[in-house]
Amino acid sequence: MTVPDRHPDVPVTRPDAQVHFGVFFQGVNHTTIWSDPESGSQTDFATFERVIRTAERGLFDAFFLGEGLRLRESRGALHDLDVVGRPDAITQLAALAAITTHIGLVATQNTTYNDPADLARRLQSLDVLSGGRAAWNVVTTDNAWTGANFRRGGYLDHALRYDRAQGQLDVARQIWDAFPDAGGSDAFSGTVAHVSEHSAMFDVELDPTTPRSPQGHPIIFQAGDSPQGRDFAAANADVIFSRHGAVLADALEFAADVRRRTVAAGRPEDDVKIFPGTGIIVGDTPADAEERARWVRWNQVSPATALSIVGNIWGEDLSGYDPDGPLPAHDPVVEELGGERGSATTGARTREVAARWRALAEAEHLSIRELVVRDSGERGFQGMPASVAEDLIRWVRTGAVDGFNISPWIVPSGLDDIVDRVVPELQERGAYPTSYTGTTLREHLGLRAPLTRRAAATAVGAA
Numbered sequence: 401m402t403v404p405d406r407h408p409d410v411p412v413t414r415p416d417a418q419v420h421f422g423v424f425f426q427g428v429n430h431t432t433i434w435s436d437p438e439s440g441s442q443t444d445f446a447t448f449e450r451v452i453r454t455a456e457r458g459l460f461d462a463f464f465l466g467e468g469l470r471l472r473e474s475r476g477a478l479h480d481l482d483v484v485g486r487p488d489a490i491t492q493l494a495a496l497a498a499i500t501t502h503i504g505l506v507a508t509q510n511t512t513y514n515d516p517a518d519l520a521r522r523l524q525s526l527d528v529l530s531g532g533r534a535a536w537n538v539v540t541t542d543n544a545w546t547g548a549n550f551r552r553g554g555y556l557d558h559a560l561r562y563d564r565a566q567g568q569l570d571v572a573r574q575i576w577d578a579f580p581d582a583g584g585s586d587a588f589s590g591t592v593a594h595v596s597e598h599s600a601m602f603d604v605e606l607d608p609t610t611p612r613s614p615q616g617h618p619i620i621f622q623a624g625d626s627p628q629g630r631d632f633a634a635a636n637a638d639v640i641f642s643r644h645g646a647v648l649a650d651a652l653e654f655a656a657d658v659r660r661r662t663v664a665a666g667r668p669e670d671d672v673k674i675f676p677g678t679g680i681i682v683g684d685t686p687a688d689a690e691e692r693a694r695w696v697r698w699n700q701v702s703p704a705t706a707l708s709i710v711g712n713i714w715g716e717d718l719s720g721y722d723p724d725g726p727l728p729a730h731d732p733v734v735e736e737l738g739g740e741r742g743s744a745t746t747g748a749r750t751r752e753v754a755a756r757w758r759a760l761a762e763a764e765h766l767s768i769r770e771l772v773v774r775d776s777g778e779r780g781f782q783g784m785p786a787s788v789a790e791d792l793i794r795w796v797r798t799g800a801v802d803g804f805n806i807s808p809w810i811v812p813s814g815l816d817d818i819v820d821r822v823v824p825e826l827q828e829r830g831a832y833p834t835s836y837t838g839t840t841l842r843e844h845l846g847l848r849a850p851l852t853r854r855a856a857a858t859a860v861g862a863a
C-alpha cells in the first residue's frame with residue numbers, strides 16, 4: 401500500500417535513523433481514561449507489570465515514570481481524574497527491574513526538594529541492581545502548590561531551581577565517579593566533598609559506598625522547556641524529554657534550538673537525544689482511527705475536568721458553571737505568581753491562553769467542554785498502522801526527534817496496538833530493531849561515555 405507523504409517539503413537528513421520508543425507513565429494527570437471496561441487499576445503492581453512486559457516485548461528502550469510530589473487541587477478539590485496512591489518511582493522501578501531483563505528504567509526525581517547525596521545513592525542503587533538500566537529524569541517543578549507541601553525549600557525562585565539542579569547533579573556525578581569503572585584500573589577516590597556555589601543549598605562530605613554499574617552511572621534525562629531548562633539539558637543531559645511531539649514544524653524548531661545550545665555547551669550537536677512525549681492511536685481505517693481519537697479526547701476531558709481546567713486559567717471556582725455552556729462572560733482574574741513561587745511565566749501565559757480560548761470559542765461557537773477538548777486536539781499520531789509508521793519514520797529521519805515517549809491513553813492494554821501493529825510496520829521498513837543488541841540503557845540509546853569520563857576515555861584511546 402502506498403502511504404501519502406504528509407510532509408513532502410521537509411528534507412530527510414538521516415536516511416538510516418531508527419525509531420526508538422519509550423513508554424511514559426504519567427505521575428499526576430487527567431489523560432489516562434478510567435471509564436472504559438478495559439481500563440485497569442492505575443496503582444496495582446499488576447498494571448505496571450503488564451505495561452512493562454508489553455514494552456519489553458516491543459523492544460522499547462525505556463519505561464519511564466513521571467512523579468508528582470503533590471496532587472493537583474483547584475481551590476481545595478482534587479482533579480476528578482487524577483490518580484491517588486502511586487508508589488515512589490525509584491521503589492516501583494526496582495520492583496520492575498526484577499521481572500525484566502533489558503528495558504531501561506527512568507525515574508523522574510525532583511531536584512528542588514530532594515537531598516542530593518541520598519538521591520544520588522538511591523538512583524545509583526537502581527542502576528547497579530538493574531545491571532545498568534537506570535536513568536534519572538531531572539525535574540525542578542515549577543508549580544507553587546508542590547512548594548507549599550515542603551517547609552524545607554519552599555518557594556525557590558525559578559532561576560535558582562536550575563542552579564540547585566546543577567548542584568545536585570554535580571554532587572551526584574562526584575559520588576558516582578568516586579568508584580573506578582568496572583574492570584578499570586583507577587582507584588577508589590575516597591571522600592566526596594562538595595560545597596555548592598550556593599552554599600546555603602548544599603555542603604556535602606561523605607564516603608560513597610555503592611560501586612559503578614555496567615553503564616557507568618544512571619543516564620540523565622531532563623524535562624523542562626524554558627531557556628534555562630534547555631540550557632541545563634544542553635550542558636548535562638543525555639536525553640531531553642520534550643513537549644514538542646505533535647506538530648512536525650514545531651518539533652524541528654525545537655530540535656534546531658536544542659542542537660544550537662548543545663554546541664554552545666561544547667558538545668557534539670547530536671549528543672542530546674530528543675524524545676518528545678506523544679500519543680499514538682491506530683485504527684483499521686482512517687475513519688476508525690479518527691473515531692477512536694475523538695472518543696479518547698472526550699473521555700479524557702470529563703465535565704468536571706473541563707470546568708477545573710478553565711477555572712485554573714480564570715482564577716476562580718467555575719464548578720457551578722454549565723460545562724456545555726459558554727465561557728464566563730467576564731475576563732479572568734490573573735494571579736501573578738512570579739519567579740519566587742517557582743514560575744517565571746504564569747501571568748503572561750494565563751493572559752495568552754485566556755485570550756486564545758475566548759477567540760476560539762467565539763469563532764467556533766464552542767461550549768466550555770468542547771473548547772477544552774478542541775484545545776487538546778494535537779496530541780500526536782493517529783491513523784492506520786502503516787501510515788502511523790511512515791509518519792514516525794519521517795519525524796526521526798528529518799532530524800526532528802530521536803524517539804518517542806508514548807503515553808498510553810488506557811492501561812494496562814494501551815501499548816498492545818503499538819507493539820502488535822505499529823512495531824512490525826516499522827521493522828518491515830528497516831526502521832526499528834528486531835532484537836535488543838545491548839543490555840544497558842546507554843547501549844539502547846546509542847550514547848557515548850558519561851560526560852565526566854570522556855577525557856579519560858580519549859586519553860586511554862590515544863595511549
Ligand SMILES: Cc1cc2nc3c(=O)[nH]c(=O)nc-3n(C[C@H](O)[C@H](O)[C@H](O)COP(=O)(O)O)c2cc1C
Binds near residue numbers: 641642643677
Ligand atoms: C515533558 C515534560 C514532563 C514533565 N514531567 C514532570 C514530572 O513528571 N514531574 C514533575 O515534577 N515535573 C515534570 N515536568 C516539569 C518540570 O519539572 C519543570 O519544572 C517545569 O517544566 C518548569 O521548568 P521550565 O520552566 O524549564 O519548563 C515536566 C516537564 C516537561 C516539559
